[in-house]
Amino acid sequence: MASHDVVEICAGAGGQALGLEKAGFEHTLAVELDAHAVSTLEHNRPSWKVAHGDVASRDVWDPKKYQKVALLAGGVPCPPFTIAGKQLGATDERDLFAWAVELANVMQPRALLLENVRGLSMPRFSGYRQHVLDRLASMGYVASWRLLQASDFGVPQLRPRFVLVAMRSADAAYFQWPEPVEKTPTVGEALGEMMAAGGWEDAKKWAAGANRIAPTIVGGSKKHGGADLGPTRAKRAWKELGVDALGVADAPPGPGAKFEVGPKLTTEMVARIQGWSDDFPWEFQGRKTTRYRQIGNAFPPPVAAAVGEAIMRAFKGEAPRTAPQPSEQDPIYKALRAATDFVSADQLSRASGVLDTPELERRISLLSRDFDIDIQERATGVAYKLGGFKAFIGQADHSRHDQFEKHRSHIS
Template identity: 50%
Template sequence: MKTIEMCAGAGGQALGLHNAGFEHEVLIEIDEHACSTLRFNNEKLNLGWNKIVEGDLKDFANFSAAAYQGEIALVAGGVPCPPFSKAGKQLGADDERDLFPTALKIVQSVKPLMVMLENVPGLAESKFQPYRDAITSHLSDLGYLSEWKVLQASDFGVPQLRPRMILVAVQKPHFKHFEWPEPIDTPTPTVGDALFDMMSEKGWEGVERWREMADGIAPTLVGGSKKHGGPDLGPTRAKAQWQALGVNGHRVGSLEEVPGPGFKGVLMRNGTIRPGTEGMPLLTVPMAAKIQGFPADWSFVGNKTNAYRQVGNAFPPPVAQAVGEKLMEVLRIVQGEYRAA
């Protein structure tokens, strides 16, 4: 049940797969703040993740991956999204940040039973069909059958419209055992319901009225990159969507800015309330993490910008868990077939 987790970030996918029953043998992540987050939670929550490698995935592919051949059931990860994101130039294979080839090199070296890769829904566009076909063909040459599918986070209890493109590959004799997860039966909480306890913890009198306003699912959180984006909730369109939910999306708030008694609105630098946002609170990093599907006991290491970037770029743990549980079913069937043989 061991895994290799590539581009682990703050651990959204890793946590979901852990909750599905997988055991992480090694996690690779290049960002120092995200690695600190992984180490901190691994120790605090006693997760038992064996090795957290802070470094370039290409170095791991070239020098370390082959040592894990025959020991790994699942190679998983979320390779960088800028080559396929609508927020960028969508250069695909021509983008130097494209790590799909590196991920496939690791698969070739490790020879796991299964592979799971996630990315932005932009990868599902018709312009990238040849690229997807090339990956599918390469995996076939390596002995895998594979399938792409866009999953919506809100179908799995995450109060956010966050579609993700998922690739699952399984060794050819066993792919027949894999099925995609179905949306859960229970209603997805609204932003108001999900954040009510956090918004009311300091005694804000207007929190009930705010919950009624926040009666919907959040737009996709945007984490930004080291070059672009900061601790705010995205471009103008996203800010407008947050405002419709009663949230001031112009920046991410500090814990000191959680609304308390007498809260009227977020102040600007000159001490006046930002026009058009009266009574609209800011999201804090823990609130954004709740919107992303992280549990309350998951901590993020770094200043506000670094912490929010980790949250905004994460893969929602409940979605990863849902796919992981289906992969675990495949693993158990295969293990049973080997025992029977």
């Protein structure tokens, strides 16, 4: 294996892959479920080994064959954590985040990079995050989280992503999160030439009015219909930018084109908004809707490149050395985890610093969605004990397998 090799799980159509390649990593393997995304990966990088199928199936690939890889990376499914969804977390059959963390114990990579939606950063998942940090620490990794905005890295849309980086202590001492770029283009600046490519006379005027950053591109899932640019709130934001978000065009507007709202974007324009450009060239395979879905669900290549470069600098010891500081997430989970038996509500309040009883009960309720919490009624009050983690981490008998097969045709 190369000295800076990477195995990427849930690789999608290659947004993270291209960014990591730009940062200097070489793909030893990419694993992806969606056939169209696999075709896109194979079309753009014929030399890469791409495994097609359920990433958690040993019939698709064997993680033990990739031990000591430099980087294990991936963008595992978002629906378990998305704010627009039910936020089922560990009980969602699509949740592979905890499984990916356990994969690090099998593969022992030099570093781990996982990204997901902003919802994972919310208080609802503080216990889940703390479990991840503690588990990685037990494997010898120093881990930290950061909410990164794509617009801070030259991508002309908001697109917040919650990113986890874990490294061995020696490397973690040199890791620093990437700094924002000086300037990010507006939608008009990014798409002006593309919008004029069909001969539309008003393209320059349109570009001048599209003078802000775009809302987050939403790729959606196979359960839903054709391509459009997002939910109602996003459509309103697109309308203010002079873009018709009710669908995606086959070509840029031609001479004499008139619009009530504005033109629709082509998939090529959506890709530019997502961060693909002359610096990050890529060609997508499949019909329009499948191309749009691949683009919309991707990790923007410039953001992946920025994080990949930060990891690479840490590997090379090029950043100033500091004492690695792991993130702290949930004091209630930590107090329960440290206890060997039931903990009274009063003891838990003192240990966690959460002194308000209703707030303590609310946060215990949130924890119980991802963990088994045993509750004991005593004459002096309620006591709690932390049980098992509900998430799929590779168990052969986990309900995830049956649910995955049942819904396989709709999972993307």
